[in-house]
Amino acid sequence: xxxxxxxxxxxxxxxxxxxxxxxxxxxxxxxxxxxxxxxxxxxxxxxxxxxxxxxxxxxxxxxxxxxxxxxxxxxxxxxxxxxxxxxxxxxxxxxxxxxxxxxxxxxxxxxxxxxxxxxxxxxxxxxxxxxxxxxxxxxxxxxxxxxxxxxxxxxxxxxxxxxxxxxxxxxxxxxxxxxxxxxxxxxxxxxxxxxxxxxxxxxxxxxxxxxxxxxxxxxxxxxxxxxxxxxxxxxxxxxxxxxxxxxxxxxxxxxxxxxxxxxxxxxxxxxxxxxxxxxxxxxxxxxxxxxxxxxxxxxxxxxxxxxxxxxxxxxxxxxxxxxxxxxxxxxxxxxxxxxxxxxxxxxxxxxxxxxxxxxxxxxxxxxxxxxxxxxxxxxxxxxxxxxxxxxxxxxxxxxxxxxxxxxxxxxxxxxxxxxxxxxxxx
Numbered sequence: 001x002x003x004x005x006x007x008x009x010x011x012x013x014x015x016x017x018x019x020x021x022x023x024x025x026x027x028x029x030x031x032x033x034x035x036x037x038x039x040x041x042x043x044x045x046x047x048x049x050x051x052x053x054x055x056x057x058x059x060x061x062x063x064x065x066x067x068x069x070x071x072x073x074x075x076x077x078x079x080x081x082x083x084x085x086x087x088x089x090x091x092x093x094x095x096x097x098x099x100x101x102x103x104x105x106x107x108x109x110x111x112x113x114x115x116x117x118x119x120x121x122x123x124x125x126x127x128x129x130x131x132x133x134x135x136x137x138x139x140x141x142x143x144x145x146x147x148x149x150x151x152x153x154x155x156x157x158x159x160x161x162x163x164x165x166x167x168x169x170x171x172x173x174x175x176x177x178x179x180x181x182x183x184x185x186x187x188x189x190x191x192x193x194x195x196x197x198x199x200x201x202x203x204x205x206x207x208x209x210x211x212x213x214x215x216x217x218x219x220x221x222x223x224x225x226x227x228x229x230x231x232x233x234x235x236x237x238x239x240x241x242x243x244x245x246x247x248x249x250x251x252x253x254x255x256x257x258x259x260x261x262x263x264x265x266x267x268x269x270x271x272x273x274x275x276x277x278x279x280x281x282x283x284x285x286x287x288x289x290x291x292x293x294x295x296x297x298x299x300x301x302x303x304x305x306x307x308x309x310x311x312x313x314x315x316x317x318x319x320x321x322x323x324x325x326x327x328x329x330x331x332x333x334x335x336x337x338x339x340x341x342x343x344x345x346x347x348x349x350x351x352x353x354x355x356x357x358x359x360x361x362x363x364x365x366x367x368x369x370x371x372x373x374x375x376x377x378x379x380x381x382x383x384x385x386x387x388x389x390x391x392x393x394x395x396x397x398x399x400x401x402x403x404x405x406x407x408x409x410x411x412x413x414x415x416x417x418x419x420x421x422x423x424x425x426x
Contacts, residue, residue: 095391
């Protein structure tokens with residue numbers, strides 16, 4: 001999710017012009033009925049010194065995204081400061097750890113730093129900076145996730161899911177680049193400890209946010225993404241070192257929770273006892289959480305969207321738990337969040353929304369990772385909690401952060417999802 005990029009503008013325009021509320025729900029949070037099933041493959045072990053999906057979610061704890069930073073790009077060239085955020089320092093990661101964050105997702109766009117075929121050599125300085133940020137996380141005692149972020153998503157760049165699904169030659173070229181890219185990234189980090197997780201891609205779709213040609217092409221795009229995820233796993237494992245059994249995350253189409261459970265998504269085969277994480281995103285309802293078209297949320301709100309309430313959330317999380325967590329397969333919500341509002345009442349509902357999402361995630365053993373894009377204003381796409389240079393809180397970021405950490409970490413038997421629900425703003 002972005003603010004100043006052309007990608008963000010296209011995304012928000014598409015949402016506002018032709019995606020219905022139900023459509024947004026399907027892409028961002030899950031609303032369609034599940035059909036079919038995945039292969040019932042259960043991993044025998046996990047990394048991060050734990051065993052099982054439940055324990056892994058607990059060790060992931062409350063997560064946080066370094067959004068609109070290394071994933072930012074201008075005119076097809078990724079740059080850490082392209083979307084207005086300052087250069088990141090070690091101080092930020094230290095403050096994150098002090099705030100109770102346990103996992104940092106570092107989205108990375110590689111555009112403009114990739115050489116020609118067949119080598120697709122990654123610019124050393126760019127990869128060095130990614131490694132430095134991973135080092136910041138390691139020094140602060142945090143888990144870290146790195147990925148390939150805005151190189152695809154809407155088929156505008158080299159990760160062209162629509163073209164690849166329709167043309168075998170395009171798919172062969174894209175797959176070759178995926179393998180070349182991940183071979184280099186994985187090789188650079190193969191000696192890093194198991195605090196580091198690789199995530200294959202971000203929100204892969206054809207520009208329709210789940211309501212494009214993927215719905216009429218007979219499943220071609222879904223199968224293509226499954227093939228890409230398999231290529232990612234095979235390539236990383238082949239680099240050896242700690243990558244032989246490192247945890248790897250793979251997204252469903254558009255990171256849509258519905259697509260993760262409807263049979264269109266298949267876990268890759270894995271030589272490392274399937275040490276895989278299913279990656280989804282949750283922003284339901286988007287017009288509340290990101291676009292600020294509604295000021296309130298949930299059963300006590302008045303200015304609310306007509307869908308995407310607590311019941312819908314529990315249905316979505318319940319499906320993920322049943323399909324994966326209950327079978328020992330971890331799931332993380334790689335992005336979730338809610339933008340800052342311009343009045344006290346609306347901020348109360350924002351805190352309630354984030355607390356409910358995070359507490360429900362904890363109860364379903366799903367690891368939530370908050371999307372922070374560094375922007376400290378109010379309204380659409382303004383979700384910053386931390387200053388990127390000093391690590392100090394922006395506005396009421398401390399209050400928001402403590403609310404989410406409490407929801408994910410509190411073991412008090414009197415603190416339940418029902419108690420959160422009962423204490424919603426009125």
